[in-house]
Amino acid sequence: MIKYILKRLIYAIPILIGVNLLTFTLFFVVNSPEEVARLHLGNKRVTQEQIISWNEERGYNNPLFYNTDEKGLNAFKETIFYEKSFKLFLFEFGLSDSGRDIKYDIKQRMWPSLAIALPSLLVGLFINITFALFFVYFRSTKVDYIGVIFCVALMSISSLFYIIGGQYLISKLMHLVPISGYAHGYEAIKFLVLPVIISVLYGIGSGTRWYRSLFLEEIEKDYVKTAKSKGLSESAVLFNHVFKNALIPILTGIVVILPLLFLGSLIVESFFGIPGLGSYTIDAIQSQDFAIVRAMVFLGTILYISGLILTDISYTLVDPRVRLK
Amino acid sequence: MFTFLLTDIFFYLIIFSLCIYINYVRKTPDIKQTWSHVFKNKTGIISSVVLSFFMLTALLDSIHIKDKLYNENTDQYIYTSEIKSLLDIIILPIHKNSEKSYSAPFSSHLYSKETIKINNKDKRIYPKLLHKGNHNKFSEKNSYNIFLTTLFSFLKTIFIIFLIYVFIFYKKIFKTKDFFYSAKLNKIFLGSLFSMIFVIMLFYDLGSQYYVLGTDKVGEDVLYKSIKSIRTGILIGTLTTIVMLPFAIFLGIFAGYIGGFVDDIIQYIYTTLNSIPSVLLIASAILMLQVYMTNNPLEFENIYERADLRLFFLCMILGLTSWTGLCRLLRGESMKLREVEYVQASQTFGLSKFSIIVRHIIPNIMHIVIITVVLDFSALVLAEAVLSYVNIGVDPTTYSWGNMINAARLEMSREPIVWWSLFSAFLFMFMLVLFANLFSDVVRDAFDPRANKNYE
Numbered sequence: 001m002i003k004y005i006l007k008r009l010i011y012a013i014p015i016l017i018g019v020n021l022l023t024f025t026l027f028f029v030v031n032s033p034e035e036v037a038r039l040h041l042g043n044k045r046v047t048q049e050q051i052i053s054w055n056e057e058r059g060y061n062n063p064l065f066y067n068t069d070e071k072g073l074n075a076f077k078e079t080i081f082y083e084k085s086f087k088l089f090l091f092e093f094g095l096s097d098s099g100r101d102i103k104y105d106i107k108q109r110m111w112p113s114l115a116i117a118l119p120s121l122l123v124g125l126f127i128n129i130t131f132a133l134f135f136v137y138f139r140s141t142k143v144d145y146i147g148v149i150f151c152v153a154l155m156s157i158s159s160l161f162y163i164i165g166g167q168y169l170i171s172k173l174m175h176l177v178p179i180s181g182y183a184h185g186y187e188a189i190k191f192l193v194l195p196v197i198i199s200v201l202y203g204i205g206s207g208t209r210w211y212r213s214l215f216l217e218e219i220e221k222d223y224v225k226t227a228k229s230k231g232l233s234e235s236a237v238l239f240n241h242v243f244k245n246a247l248i249p250i251l252t253g254i255v256v257i258l259p260l261l262f263l264g265s266l267i268v269e270s271f272f273g274i275p276g277l278g279s280y281t282i283d284a285i286q287s288q289d290f291a292i293v294r295a296m297v298f299l300g301t302i303l304y305i306s307g308l309i310l311t312d313i314s315y316t317l318v319d320p321r322v323r324l325k
Numbered sequence: 326m327f328t329f330l331l332t333d334i335f336f337y338l339i340i341f342s343l344c345i346y347i348n349y350v351r352k353t354p355d356i357k358q359t360w361s362h363v364f365k366n367k368t369g370i371i372s373s374v375v376l377s378f379f380m381l382t383a384l385l386d387s388i389h390i391k392d393k394l395y396n397e398n399t400d401q402y403i404y405t406s407e408i409k410s411l412l413d414i415i416i417l418p419i420h421k422n423s424e425k426s427y428s429a430p431f432s433s434h435l436y437s438k439e440t441i442k443i444n445n446k447d448k449r450i451y452p453k454l455l456h457k458g459n460h461n462k463f464s465e466k467n468s469y470n471i472f473l474t475t476l477f478s479f480l481k482t483i484f485i486i487f488l489i490y491v492f493i494f495y496k497k498i499f500k501t502k503d504f505f506y507s508a509k510l511n512k513i514f515l516g517s518l519f520s521m522i523f524v525i526m527l528f529y530d531l532g533s534q535y536y537v538l539g540t541d542k543v544g545e546d547v548l549y550k551s552i553k554s555i556r557t558g559i560l561i562g563t564l565t566t567i568v569m570l571p572f573a574i575f576l577g578i579f580a581g582y583i584g585g586f587v588d589d590i591i592q593y594i595y596t597t598l599n600s601i602p603s604v605l606l607i608a609s610a611i612l613m614l615q616v617y618m619t620n621n622p623l624e625f626e627n628i629y630e631r632a633d634l635r636l637f638f639l640c641m642i643l644g645l646t647s648w649t650g651l652c653r654l655l656r657g658e659s660m661k662l663r664e665v666e667y668v669q670a671s672q673t674f675g676l677s678k679f680s681i682i683v684r685h686i687i688p689n690i691m692h693i694v695i696i697t698v699v700l701d702f703s704a705l706v707l708a709e710a711v712l713s714y715v716n717i718g719v720d721p722t723t724y725s726w727g728n729m730i731n732a733a734r735l736e737m738s739r740e741p742i743v744w745w746s747l748f749s750a751f752l753f754m755f756m757l758v759l760f761a762n763l764f765s766d767v768v769r770d771a772f773d774p775r776a777n778k779n780y781e
Contacts, residue, residue, distance in 0.1 A: 015596055
């Protein structure tokens with residue numbers, strides 16, 4: 001087991017290097033740092049001195065890969081690649097283009113993101129599975145048919161409408177919770193209710209359909225027929241046999257997204273003014289703060305890969321037939 | 326004179342390949358059999374009728390024309406820099422004029438009061454609309470006029486449907502009884518055709534007398550904006566797939582069928598791309614494109630080309646980030662097919678790898694490709710709105726539902742609220758995505774051997 005995890009961790013290294021090279025190419029080779037500086041300072045009437053000083057302040061004035069002015073190892077160290085890309089491996093995210101410490105910001109903003117994402121996931125899971133079991137119980141009837149159509153309709157509405165509509169109805173017309181904002185501690189709950197409800201509502205359509213198809217796949221299997229021929233009732237088969245066995249794909253499907261919960265949801269957070277990593281990313285994109293975007297790409301990749309590894313481990317935990325090599 | 330934007334050409338290409346595919350299906354009995362499942366289904370017929378109307382609108386909006394102007398001084402004709410589409414010309418009565426600012430649907434006045442001098446006295450009143458809402462065709466009374474217009478469009482639609490029925494179905498009805506597989510399906514087809522044409526007629530007839538969906542901040546007809554957005558939505562949904570398909574198909578087959586070193590490299594590439602959360606990858610790529618475009622403004626002839634190029638690149642980037650899923654599926658399927666007896670047999674007969682891929686592998690993975698393409702379409706249309714909201718979507722000057730929603734945020738927080746922009750974007754987007762989803766369900770059921778057919 002430990003050997004397997006180590007092996008997977010080693011496999012992750014070339015992928016991280018690949019991601020790193022890709023972002024480096026995107027951010028420094030496609031457009032030179034000079035052009036980026038020009039964009040930030042305003043396109044017209046920018047003197048060369050201003051560009052140079054802007055780049056110097058942020059450490060973009062070094063050569064890309066190899067510094068001919070320095071000697072020995074420093075020739076590689078005093079470069080943009082080492083400073084801006086390689087250091088990500090050491091979790092040194094450096095300063096953002098506006099001068100803030102990215103690592104500190106990320107640590108601060110992780111928790112509000114989680115405070116929305118985790119309840120949304122759990123509540124959503126509970127509701128989706130309940131609906132899915134309900135539809136499967138009434139499969140091949142009008143209830144199931146109408147339910148599925150309803151799910152498709154819910155799926156076809158953009159998340160933006162859920163958010164704008166929810167904000168308008170609940171906050172502006174009914175004045176139940178504040179429209180947006182955030183507070184720390186228990187005060188946070190009143191700010192979190194609406195985003196969580198909306199995230200859950202948005203997920204119902206696709207989630208219910210997905211779990212329904214998982215249950216239906218399971219119900220086709222032979223052991224279900226055996227259980228039924230033994231004389232078990234429909235509901236006993238559904239809840240004791242089908243549900244338990246379908247839990248394996250459900251659980252492993254959740255594990256893969258668990259680490260990504262820290263990243264938060266881009267749109268929900270920015271609409272509700274929650275200081276999480278999602279709104280952090282959006283703000284960075286909108287103010288074209290590339291240092292933050294680079295850091296988030298790297299962080300997202302690490303979280304995704306760790307999600308994959310966790311999934312494999314969780315397989316062995318819930319299904320004893322699976323052995324990791 | 327016709328002009329061709331970059332996305333136009335690609336859209337023609339899509340329509341062209343669609344025609345080739347339809348022709349291919351007609352000649353191949355087993356695929357025809359599978360597709361016929363789609364059209365034996367009530368939902369399948371309705372959604373394909375609705376989707377083809379959306380496609381037609383997008384196609385009409387993709388044929389662009391530059392106006393010719395006569396210059397008296399030089400005695401020459403010059404072309405204006407403004408580009409119109411065929412659709413613009415057809416629905417000219419809807420967007421010919423614009424008002425000053427917001428006005429509600431079917432309203433005859435502006436939405437906010439203005440100070441106007443009447444008899445030398447300043448008065449705060451709601452000014453009358455200049456171009457629509459006050460020129461009733463049939464009756465002075467608004468509700469009566471709307472009723473009569475609706476009735477008139479209804480009659481026109483009946484006439485059109487009657488013509489279609491006579492010209493298209495005449496032969497079929499007497500020869501093979503039915504165009505579709507049963508009289509019931511025939512009725513459903515005609516019924517959905519009827520409702521689509523009726524809706525279009527109604528929008529056209531009412532739209533030339535009223536602002537059916539109101540006007541926006543600068544007085545532009547919201548109905549017109551929503552209709553123009555159809556092209557953007559459809560293009561993003563289809564162009565992206567066109568960009569990604571070659572990558573996904575060729576790399577997937579190479580990885581799965583040839584295996585070994587090639588497989589390792591291709592797997593590495595798609596795992597790496599897949600590990601980056603897609604929004605961040607798209608954001609990075611679009612941000613870099615923005616930097617390039619602001620620093621090189623001279624390379625683009627006019628705003629249309631600039632906006633068009635950005636739309637094109639958005640599709641490219643979405644395509645580059647979304648081929649990995651399909652590629653992985655195709656790799657798995659080709660690996661399975663490699664071991665199948667008939668492929669093994671062709672290998673022993675000495676067939677080259679290329680011909681095995683063309684003859685045996687590609688036809689047997691096409692069902693996965695088709696399912697993925699139709700499934701992805703609606704997700705891409707929805708993604709456009711979100712990306713435009715984050716400012717990494719289409720150009721702000723392009724008509725798109727995302728941009729409309731983006732503007733609607735401010736309108737929803739003003740007092741009294743302006744709800745019609747949001748509502749129209751919702752209406753059009755919902756219709757497109759809903760029917761695309763329904764269509765993709767039917768297609769998946771027809772093509773996926775593992776689909777839960779018993780329970781549909």
